[in-house]
Amino acid sequence: xxxxxxxxxxxxxxxxxxxxxxxxxxxxxxxxxxxxxxxxxxxxxxxxxxxxxxxxxxxxxxxxxxxxxxxxxxxxxxxxxxxxxxxxxxxxxxxxxxxxxxxxxxxxxxxxxxxxxxxxxxxxxxxxxxxxxxxxxxxxxxxxxxxxxxxxxxxxxxxxxxxxxxxxxxxxxxxxxxxxxxxxxxxxxxxxxxxxxxxxxxxxxxxxxxxxxxxxxxxxxxxxxxxxxxxxxx
Amino acid sequence: xxxxxxxxxxxxxxxxxxxxxxxxxxxxxxxxxxxxxxxxxxxxxxxxxxxxxxxxxxxxxxxxxxxxxxxxxxxxxxxxxxxxxxxxxxxxxxxxxxxxxxxxxxxxxxxxxxxxxxxxxxxxxxxxxxxxxxxxxxxxxxxxxxxxxxxxxxxxxxxxxxxxxxxxxxxxxxxxxxxxxxxxxxxxxxxxxxxxxxxxxxxxxxxxxxxxxxxxxxxxxxxxxxxxxxxxxx
Amino acid sequence: xxxxxxxxxxxxxxxxxxxxxxxxxxxxxxxxxxxxxxxxxxxxxxxxxxxxxxxxxxxxxxxxxxxxxxxxxxxxxxxxxxxxxxxxxxxxxxxxxxxxxxxxxxxxxxxxxxxxxxxxxxxxxxxxxxxxxxxxxxxxxxxxxxxxxxxxxxxxxxxxxxxxxxxxxxxxxxxxxxxxxxxxxxxxxxxxxxxxxxxxxxxxxxxxxxxxxxxxxxxxxxxxxxxxxxxxxx
Numbered sequence: 001x002x003x004x005x006x007x008x009x010x011x012x013x014x015x016x017x018x019x020x021x022x023x024x025x026x027x028x029x030x031x032x033x034x035x036x037x038x039x040x041x042x043x044x045x046x047x048x049x050x051x052x053x054x055x056x057x058x059x060x061x062x063x064x065x066x067x068x069x070x071x072x073x074x075x076x077x078x079x080x081x082x083x084x085x086x087x088x089x090x091x092x093x094x095x096x097x098x099x100x101x102x103x104x105x106x107x108x109x110x111x112x113x114x115x116x117x118x119x120x121x122x123x124x125x126x127x128x129x130x131x132x133x134x135x136x137x138x139x140x141x142x143x144x145x146x147x148x149x150x151x152x153x154x155x156x157x158x159x160x161x162x163x164x165x166x167x168x169x170x171x172x173x174x175x176x177x178x179x180x181x182x183x184x185x186x187x188x189x190x191x192x193x194x195x196x197x198x199x200x201x202x203x204x205x206x207x208x209x210x211x212x213x214x215x216x217x218x219x220x221x222x223x224x225x226x227x228x229x230x231x232x233x234x
Numbered sequence: 235x236x237x238x239x240x241x242x243x244x245x246x247x248x249x250x251x252x253x254x255x256x257x258x259x260x261x262x263x264x265x266x267x268x269x270x271x272x273x274x275x276x277x278x279x280x281x282x283x284x285x286x287x288x289x290x291x292x293x294x295x296x297x298x299x300x301x302x303x304x305x306x307x308x309x310x311x312x313x314x315x316x317x318x319x320x321x322x323x324x325x326x327x328x329x330x331x332x333x334x335x336x337x338x339x340x341x342x343x344x345x346x347x348x349x350x351x352x353x354x355x356x357x358x359x360x361x362x363x364x365x366x367x368x369x370x371x372x373x374x375x376x377x378x379x380x381x382x383x384x385x386x387x388x389x390x391x392x393x394x395x396x397x398x399x400x401x402x403x404x405x406x407x408x409x410x411x412x413x414x415x416x417x418x419x420x421x422x423x424x425x426x427x428x429x430x431x432x433x434x435x436x437x438x439x440x441x442x443x444x445x446x447x448x449x450x451x452x453x454x455x456x457x458x459x460x461x462x463x464x465x466x467x468x
Numbered sequence: 469x470x471x472x473x474x475x476x477x478x479x480x481x482x483x484x485x486x487x488x489x490x491x492x493x494x495x496x497x498x499x500x501x502x503x504x505x506x507x508x509x510x511x512x513x514x515x516x517x518x519x520x521x522x523x524x525x526x527x528x529x530x531x532x533x534x535x536x537x538x539x540x541x542x543x544x545x546x547x548x549x550x551x552x553x554x555x556x557x558x559x560x561x562x563x564x565x566x567x568x569x570x571x572x573x574x575x576x577x578x579x580x581x582x583x584x585x586x587x588x589x590x591x592x593x594x595x596x597x598x599x600x601x602x603x604x605x606x607x608x609x610x611x612x613x614x615x616x617x618x619x620x621x622x623x624x625x626x627x628x629x630x631x632x633x634x635x636x637x638x639x640x641x642x643x644x645x646x647x648x649x650x651x652x653x654x655x656x657x658x659x660x661x662x663x664x665x666x667x668x669x670x671x672x673x674x675x676x677x678x679x680x681x682x683x684x685x686x687x688x689x690x691x692x693x694x695x696x697x698x699x700x701x702x
Contacts, residue, residue, distance in 0.1 A: 007478045008494070010241045010259045025478045025496045026242070028259045028277045043496045043514045044546075046277045046311050049329075077514050077548050078278075080311050080329050095517075095548050095566050098329050098347050113566050113584055116347055116365050128628060131584050132602050132620070134366050134383050146627045149602050150620040150652075152366070152384040154415040154433050159380040160362060161412075161467040178629075181622040182652035182670070184384075184416035184434035199622050200652035200670030200684060202416070202434030202450075216434060216450045216670075216684045233629040244475045244493045260476070262493045262511045280511045280545050283563075312512075314545050314563050332563050332581050350581055350599050368600050368617050368649075386600070386618040388649040388667050393614040394596060395646075395701040418618075418650035418668035436650070436668030450668060450684045 015048070018071065030083065032066035039069050042095075044078040051082055051101045051119070070107070088125065106143065121170065130181070139170030144230055147173070148181035148199065155187045174209070176230040196224050249282070252305065264317065266300035273303050276329075278312040285316055285335045285353070304341070322359065340377065355404065364415070373404030378464055381407070382415035382433060389421045408443070410464040430458050483516070486539065498551065500534035507537050510563075512546040519550055519569045519587070538575070556593065574611070589638065598649070607638030612698055615641070616649035616667060623655045642677070644698040664692050 006023035015029045018037035027041050030048030041047070048067040067081055070089040075081060081099045088107035093099060095113045103117045106125035111117060115133040123129070124143035134152040135141065155168040169188030173179060177191045180199035191197060192209030201218040210224045226232075240257035249263045252271035261275050264282030275281070282301040301315055304323040309315060315333045322341035327333060329347040337351045340359035345351060349367040357363070358377035368386040369375065389402040403422030407413060411425045414433035425431060426443030435452040445454045460466075474491035483497045486505035495509050498516030509515070516535040535549055538557040543549060549567045556575035561567060563581045571585045574593035579585060583601040591597070592611035602620040603609065621639040624630070637656035641647060645659045648667035659665060660677030669686040678692045694700075 008242060008260065008476060026260055026278075026476065026494055043517070044278065044312075044494075044512065049277070049311055077517055078312060078330075078512075078546060096330065096546075096564060114348070114582070118365070131586070131604075132366070132600070136365075136383065148622060148627060149604065150384075150618075152416050154382060158462070159382060159412040159414070159430075161462055161464070178627040180627070182620050186433050196627075199654050228626070228629055230629070242476060242494065260494055260512075278512065278546075283511070283545055312546060312564075330564065348582070352599070366600070370599075370617065384618075386650050388616060392696070393616060393646040393648070393664075395696055395698070420667050 012048070024077070030067075032083065034066055034068045036069055036071035036073070036089070038072045040074040042075065042077040042079075045075050046080045047075065048083045049080055051084075065102070076113075082119075094131070100137075112149070124175075136168075136170045138168050140172045142173060142175040142177075142193075144176040144234075145173045146178040148179055148183065150181055151179050151183045151185075153185045153189075157187050177207075194224055194229055196228075246282070258311070264301075266317065268300055268302045270303055270305035270307070270323070272306045274308040276309065276311040276313075279309050280314045281309065282317045283314055285318075299336070310347070316353075328365070334371075346383070358409075370402075370404045372402050374406045376407060376409040376411075376427075378410040378468075379407045380412040382413055382417065384415055385413045385417045385419075387419045387423075391421050411441075428458055428463055430462075480516070492545070498535075500551065502534055502536045504537055504539035504541070504557070506540045508542040510543065510545040510547075513543050514548045515543065516551045517548055519552075533570070544581075550587075562599070568605075580617070592643075604636075604638045606636050608640045610641060610643040610645075610661075612644040612702075613641045614646040616647055616651065618649055619647045619651045619653075621653045621657075625655050645675075662692055662697055664696075 008026035010028045012031045014031045015033040017035045020038045022040045024043035026044050028046045033048035065084045069087040072090045073087045075093045076095045078096045079093045082101040084101035085099050086104040090108045091105045092110045098116045100119040103121040105123045109127040111129045112131040117135045118137040121135050121139045123141040127145045129147045130149040132150045136153045136155040153171040155170045171185045172190040174193045177195045179197045182200045183197050184202045186204050191207045194210045195207045196212040198214030202216040204217040211220045212222050242260035244262045246265045248265045249267040251269045254272045256274045258277035260278050262280045267282035299318045303321040306324045307321045309327045310329040312330045313327050316335040318335035319333050320338040324342045325339045326344045332350045334353040337355040339357045343361040345363045346365040351369045352371040355369050355373045357375040361379045363381045364383040366384045370387045370389040387405040389404045405419045406424040408427045411429040413431045416434045417431050418436045424440045428444045429441045430446040432448035436450040438451040444458045446456050476494035478496045480499045482499045483501040485503045488506045490508045492511035494512050496514045501516035533552045537555045540558045541555045543561045544563045546564045547561045550569040552569035553567050554572040558576045559573045560578045566584045568587040571589040573591045577595040579597045580599040585603045586605040589603050589607045591609040595613045597615045598617040600618045604621045604623040623636040623638045639653045640658040642661045645663045647665045650668045651665050652670045654672050659675045662678045663675045664680040666682030670684040672685040679688045680690050
């Protein structure tokens with residue numbers, strides 16, 4: 001049985017709770033949330049929030065899919081995870097973070113404290129998103145990517161002046177690339193496999209695989225060395 | 235009657251609640267808060283927090299004005315809105331944001347998730363402040379401005395080494411200007427009407443109307459084209 | 469007696485509460501927390517959170533030390549403060565901030581709204597950390613430092629590709645230096661006494677005492693003038 005004696009727990013009767021789930025205090029679980037075995041939910045977490053859309057928001061309306069949290073994941077203090085998101089097995093969602101509708105966090109990935117994963121983002125496995133990162137809607141983050149603290153992405157060159165239905169273009173971070181702290185990525189940028197973006201760079205063009213870029217705007221300064229490739233470190 | 239059966243609601247007897255107000259779980263409403271008709275208050279929101287000032291803070295003491303939330307506004311999950319703030323009709327205050335004393339958010343404006351609007355900020359109507367933005371004290375944001383994610387402002391060139399009473403100078407963002415993601419604005423900067431600040435720019439001088447600036451420090455690279463003006467898109 | 473009538477208070481029987489402690493609503497106090505006399509704990513605060521470590525985290529396991537909050541400190545709304553942290557007398561921990569295990573905040577210091585102080589950070593006395601700052605693990609911030617809004621630090625040049633046990637190198641901010649808003653500091657950087665880092669700078673080398681640096685990468689442009697030294701302003 002789940003620990004339904006947690007203080008202040010507000011648990012929807014339509015939510016599903018697996019075995020050995022631990023709840024902190026003052027957790028709110030909305031309708032339809034599916035919580036797998038061995039999941040940890042810390043104090044003040046809100047699960048299954050229904051997207052409350054502003055009339056002018058470009059995000060699609062919720063399609064009714066529930067929030068699913070796979071076995072062994074941890075949702076840390078005061079995180080908010082929306083209905084329609086999917087949290088993979090063993091993933092860790094950090095304190096005070098915000099994960100929006102239809103975003104998927106792969107198995108074993110970590111989203112750091114205070115980070116925001118907007119709607120319709122796909123994050124692979126073993127990804128490490130550090131503290132205070134912003135991943136804009138429609139971004140793709142492949143397996144084994146590292147995103148440094150306070151890095152951020154954008155998805156709309158026009159800043160809201162475009163025809164209705166114009167697709168937004170998030171960042172694409174290819175397998176095992178690394179994005180430094182405080183980096184800024186303009187809309188639609190792709191960072192290649194095993195590429196390295198230095199801290200504080202403003203990335204205005206695609207980054208080739210294994211390239212190391214830095215500066216404003218970011219320019220290629222060298223290749224990532226063989227001994228720095230992920231295969232050396234796993 | 236308001237939905238006073240919301241779980242964990244802590245509602246001051248001196249607060250005023252309009253018709254058809256919806257409360258999420260664990261909402262705290264402090265003394266004197268005025269909530270208009272049809273307002274939505276999501277889980278974990280704190281309304282009417284009294285400014286708890288550090289002895290060295292430069293912010294004026296609260297003058298006793300209450301928090302007022304106009305009809306149809308939405309205060310999203312875990313937002314904190316201070317006593318003395320004013321939230322306009324239909325405005326949306328995002329998840330985990332923080333709105334301080336004496337700040338005004340105009341009708342139909344949106345403050346994104348995790349953003350902070352410091353004390354004494356004036357925000358006009360139909361403004362879109364995206365995710366994780368920081369608007370410093372005494373900033374002015376006119377109607378129809380767009381502020382990209384993680385953009386930030388400053389208001390004190392001396393970083394706290396000035397004579398008592400020296401006024402702080404926030405940013406002034408004039409009508410329909412657009413400020414890109416991750417931009418940094420130094421104290422007292424004015425961004426002109428319909429101007430465009432590129433993502434990642436560090437703005438150290440005023441930006442003329444309709445100018446497009448980019449880089450560190452930001453320089454004018456072209457004018458905003460006729461077809462990009464707001465009148466084309468509304 | 470403490471105000472144990474606060475609504476929704478979850479107070480561990482092993483916590484220690486001093487005289488004249490004020491609790492807001494929905495506060496959670498975990499095992500072993502020591503709260504000094506006259507401390508203010510605002511709504512939604514979580515005290516003494518046990519570090520929930522991901523298997524791949526490099527942070528050391530908790531050594532069992534409790535969270536200690538000294539007399540007269542204030543923990544503001546929705547802040548999360550971990551077990552093993554130490555909050556000095558009269559310090560202010562801002563709304564929605566996060567203070568991790570084994571970090572120490574000196575007497576009279578302020579950590580701004582939404583800021584994150586990672587594990588094993590040492591902050592001196594009378595320090596002012598502004599809004600949305602990120603201080604990475606193993607940073608040192610000496611007395612009388614000013615850290616502007618959205619400034620951030622990093623501690624791992626390899627972004628997680630290093631031998632186990634390789635020490636991480638946070639920033640060192642020496643006495644009375646000032647770091648501007650939105651500045652990015654690379655791993656291991658030292659900012660000298662009374663130095664000044666301009667807003668938006670990317671600091672890739674140590675900053676000499678009293679130097680004023682700006683730009684990307686940051687370069688010395690002048691010395692801090694005599695009349696700007698801290699001794700003039702205290």
